[in-house]
Amino acid sequence: MTAQIAIKLPEALLASVDDLVQRGRVKNRSAAVRAGLELLTRAEREAAIDRAFVDGAGKHPDSERDLADAQRLAIESIEDEPWEPWW
Numbered sequence: 001m002t003a004q005i006a007i008k009l010p011e012a013l014l015a016s017v018d019d020l021v022q023r024g025r026v027k028n029r030s031a032a033v034r035a036g037l038e039l040l041t042r043a044e045r046e047a048a049i050d051r052a053f054v055d056g057a058g059k060h061p062d063s064e065r066d067l068a069d070a071q072r073l074a075i076e077s078i079e080d081e082p083w084e085p086w087w
Contacts (some may be wrong), residue, residue: 007033 009017017032026032062070 017026017029020026020032026035034058039041
């Protein structure tokens, strides 16, 4: 289901949207507005996830053993990689 809304845009922004339509970057003005809102809402969701991750990591920090294991595993994975000369 969709809903129709009315918005007011500054003329310069509307000209930029029309340019996007003219160049084929978006199908029409509605598609441009929809794409912009999708980007904005996705960025907000990702920022909320990032904040939750930071909050959780702060409440449950890695132990020294966890950090040592992570470093050891990283080194092992690099050493196990079949590196080939690029030159």
